[in-house]
Amino acid sequence: MSTIKDVAQRAGVAISTVSAVLNRSAPVSERVVKKVEAAIAAVGYVPHAAARSLRSGHSRLVGLVLPDIANPHFAAVARVVEGVCLNAGYMAAVFSTSEDPDRETQILHMMQMQRVAGLLIIPTLSDRVQGEKLMSEVHVPTVLLDSYVEGMPYDVVKLDNVEAGRLATEHLLSLGHSRIAVTTGRPNIATGADRLAGYVKAHKAHRTTVDRTLFLPGNFRRDHAYRSTLEVMRRASPPTAIFALSNMMMLGVLEALGELGLLVPRDVSVVGIDDFETAALMNPPPTVVAEPVAEMAESAIRLLLREIAARGSPTGKWEIHQPQLVVRASTRRLFNSTPAIDAL
Amino acid sequence: MSTIKDVAQRAGVAISTVSAVLNRSAPVSERVVKKVEAAIAAVGYVPHAAARSLRSGHSRLVGLVLPDIANPHFAAVARVVEGVCLNAGYMAAVFSTSEDPDRETQILHMMQMQRVAGLLIIPTLSDRVQGEKLMSEVHVPTVLLDSYVEGMPYDVVKLDNVEAGRLATEHLLSLGHSRIAVTTGRPNIATGADRLAGYVKAHKAHRTTVDRTLFLPGNFRRDHAYRSTLEVMRRASPPTAIFALSNMMMLGVLEALGELGLLVPRDVSVVGIDDFETAALMNPPPTVVAEPVAEMAESAIRLLLREIAARGSPTGKWEIHQPQLVVRASTRRLFNSTPAIDAL
């Protein structure tokens, strides 16, 4: 493959001049620019990224670390990130941690070897300890999306999760439900904790007591939510509604209900967080609290690129986006509810 | 950040010795290995990938080029590829072409600059001309997944698309349907053409005539399939079944039918190609011809890594996987069918 040297020879100029043309890093006369460009085309020169980044110190690689690329929510983020990066001349390398700390470490190590220019991390599933280790080892512009790691001075783009949890719960409460089960995330993940806080907040506003036996373990995983749902619906007094804190968990809930022969929303109302493309075609179309995924992802990657350009000055700012309730057909009014609650 | 030089100084050995330890590229005494490893840990040394690949000539980067990462089918592929790569010490950089030839060119250029070690391409949506350009410009181990580009000597891992089309059509025909619409791909994409060939083949086996006015333009896109479905169902004599050649198109078909107030499978039977995770929860759960996505993706990336290791000897082999019919609830028997057909 041809090098910058070949181009220089062909154009009859010095290597450094070709470099100047390539990067517009120094004034070059119009005549020479023309000659160099012709030479580049003639020999089919393509810059060598590794040589470039070795010398200059920065790579044009951005790492995108997320829990699982096969989750539609994260895939949507990846698409946006990838597109914005490409337009800015960056490459996005996507990695799924699969909730595996070892994997996360391995990925981190690779990122360090590549001397990535920046990191966009969706830390939903990595716990706090992992997170701190991850953060402290990499000294690179970093933006956290969706969640945050306590005490880390990075920029964060996130949903107003308390409001999301409140919105979903408020919807169910106002329909007359009072026994609302909720499939939770890991306790040490802020996203889940905040959504749960919204659940509690809505109950307070309705003066409804919170029954903590209805907090079901879910870990944001479909199979966990599935098992929890099976268990809770077999209790003596099952809930009349289930609030799933994530899209995957909602799928698990629906699967379990289907298996038990329970109809949604006739027997149980279900509401989830995060909309997805096939939602409208589901049986029934689920009521969800939608997150402006594309908007948030774009915001996050632009923030990161800006930070990279500014040579790493983490502002530590939080950018909080607002969720929106999308009512479809998986929730219904409970008729034996008290008038007092209906009045709200 | 510390370099190999720091490690060498700390361990009191030569740089080349450290390199030998790092790569196990030359015999080093046990005593020295210990010392070097201690030094590496002490200074927190992380190899510089760019310097490495500049000197050695190869990068450990694999490019994955696909139409759209937000499509669950491609996301599933990405997850597998990414995982296998990571385990083999490679990085996977994912790119969506979004059916945009300019984008594809841009991506290709970036891959060249990165001197990627190999390329895994799902060329479904790039047309033939683009494909040829793409291929001829990159001289790198390449494996094509899902589809192929006519006349290119690359390894291909694909589904038996004729059989997939046949299976789906045969299912509908044997249920008594004879007017079966089909949402097609682009004519120049082999995947679509082959599936359509399977459609025709099944008709021949059933001695049923093929009505070409039931070939609907779809381009593998949800919105196209949506519009085509709207149009065909408003005709004087609409089809009794629709065969969607891809998962996204099936979504479009179902959306359109829902909008027209038509019930599946009461009014129309629908069958698609390619299963997906939320399928079982849809309304109704669709009958599909499933593609062993994970298996194929794994096979493709392993093939690519093997080819990279073997220093690029494209065998030009085709690996063909078999589809499987998954009958769910979107297809039903047509009772006014002829006994002759029922007998099959």
Add this chain to the structure above:
DNA sequence: GGCGCGATTCGAAACGTTTCGTGTTCCGGG
């Protein structure tokens, strides 16, 4: 017509590795 200065262009060092031809060490055998 020579001088000075801004505008260009040039040359060489340096980025962090790998690689390979040379040293050096250490043993066993003669």
Add this chain to the structure above:
DNA sequence: CCCGGAACACGAAACGTTTCGAATCGCGCC
């Protein structure tokens, strides 16, 4: 006790860029 050779360790070149101080060019002015 010396020599040969295996096993190991070393040093320097080279990979393709960017960068920056130095050299050169062209032109207006005295």
